[in-house]
Amino acid sequence: MVRDVDLYVTVPSFFRCPISLDVMKSPVSLCTGVTYDRTSIERWLDSGNNTCPATMQVLNSKEFVPNRTLQRLIKIWSDSVQTQKDNRVDSSASSVVTREDIEVLVKEMRAKKDKNDRLSKFMCFAKESEENCEFLAKFDGFVEMLVGFLVGDKDINFLERVVKVFVLILNKVGDYKALRLLILKQNNDCLSALLAVLKQGRSVSSRIGALKIIEAITLDAESKKMVSEKEGFLLELVKLISLENDPRLIEASLSCLIAISMSKRAKTNLINFKVIAELRKLLTGGQKASVSIIEKALKLLEMVTSLREGRAEFCNDTACVEAVMNKVLKVSSEATEHAVMILWSVCYLFRDGDAQDALVKSNGLTKILLLMQSNCSPGVRQMSGDLLKIFRVNSKFSSCLSSYDTKTTHIMPF
Known part of the structure; x- marks a missing residue:
């Protein structure tokens, strides 16, 4: 009966490609404004056609x-459908399960009888x-x-x-050290399974669950190293x-x-994997990124x-420097502290000229002056004062400071 669920899923018409009529995996839009699945429209254009399949308009551009x-x-929508299917399967199971049933169910599971049920x-x-x-978390042998x-x-x-079952009981396990030993002693097979869920899992909740399990067991340098080097x-x-x-x-x-990227090797790998570019996209994503994501x-x-390599890549990415400067104010106190620490490190401590130039272009002087007038922490105030010294010492920025002589002298730290 559960299998019949697939037959009754209603697909919104605009999710279907006008050519293949299948749900689009990679929707792209032509200059006519009509959207197609990338594979289908590429096949159409590669066949020599120069029109929009839906409207038959001649294309001014095939881009x-x-x-x-x-x-x-x-x-x-796809995740929602999958969740509904999972709920149907769950509801098909007997909802009346007592504690007395658990022992029998565990024995049957170990015997691999109808494991999904x-x-x-x-x-x-x-x-x-x-x-x-x-x-369940305390039941002998369940974990x-x-x-x-x-x-x-x-x-x-x-x-x-x-x-999903694991995550339901994760907060009740209590002894994460024992769980860490249990998971990590399996010659990385557990990590391979969790990585497979991250890569191939169809449910967002299961992929998030895999991440929660990993985060729960990375309690020390050894476990962080083992996970990050997987x-x-x-x-x-x-x-x-x-x-x-x-x-x-x-x-x-x-x-x-x-949680896991504490070692120099892990950070170096992240830099090589272009994590800074991805972080810049998050910081410039407008309303798409929540306060928590920005923090x-x-x-x-x-x-x-x-790391030196990280600073070099960050400083070469002017848009990233400007994005960090833009998050100094109006996000949260935690975001402010992280943003100021980054800017203080590259601009003041290591004196990177490119980063300093980007700081000026993003109206950094005004924002730092405003920050120092706010109710920021002593540490942020000290770093902000150090950043202001950059503007005063560097002759290129002297004109920027001149306009603030009468209005902001009272907050200048020098």
Whole structure:
């Protein structure tokens, strides 16, 4: 009965490509304003056609641009459909599961009898109350069984469901040190399974769940090193912070990157994976990036610019410097601290000329003066004072300061 769900899914007409009539995977728009799936329209144009298939207008240009808004809408709709399917499967499981049933269910799971059905029962049981979540977390051998399924199964749909159950009880596990040993001692097989969920998972919630599990077990330098050096893991996280993804997934990915990227090697790898360019996109994403995402993006940028290579790439990206300057005010006190620390490091401590020029172009003097008049922390005030010295010492900026002689002398730190 669950399989019939697919037959009754109504696809919004504008999600379908006018050529293939399938849901678009990579929607692009022609100069006529009509949107097609990239593969279909490329095939049409490569065949020698010079018209818009839907309107038959002759094309002034065969160039097309990605329709990011439609792509995000399709992604949200697709995730919603998948969630509905999961809920149908969950509701098909017996909703009346008692604590006495758990022992029998665990034995049946270990015997690999209808694993998906039993996982659904565990999920229903856990969702009923916090007490049930704690009961499962403390049930002898239950967590070990879930870890074993992560190691021993390659079916991505099953792995996603294991992760969802895992996350329901994660806050009740208590001893994360024991969980870390349990997961990381499996010759990285658990990490491989979680990486597979990140790469191939169809559900946003399961991918976020995989990130939460990783973050929960990275308690010390050794575990952070093991996770960050897992082949493909850092690169996948950098891909996940793209603005095209769900904001919840972006935020979870940033949190995980901050948690595991403490070593110099990890930061160097992130720089090589062009994380600074991705962070700049987040910082210039307008209303698409929440305050929390901006705070975490600035925190991660602060971490990678602690390395010489990171500072060099950051300073060469004028738009990124300007984006950080624009986040000094009107975001949050945490964002202000991270932004000022980044600018202070590259402009004052290491005296990078390109970064200083970008600071001026983004009206940095005015913003720092305003910041010093605000209720900022003593540390931010001290760094802001150091940044103002750059304008005074450098003759190129003297004209900028002259207009502030009468109005802002009272707040100048020198």
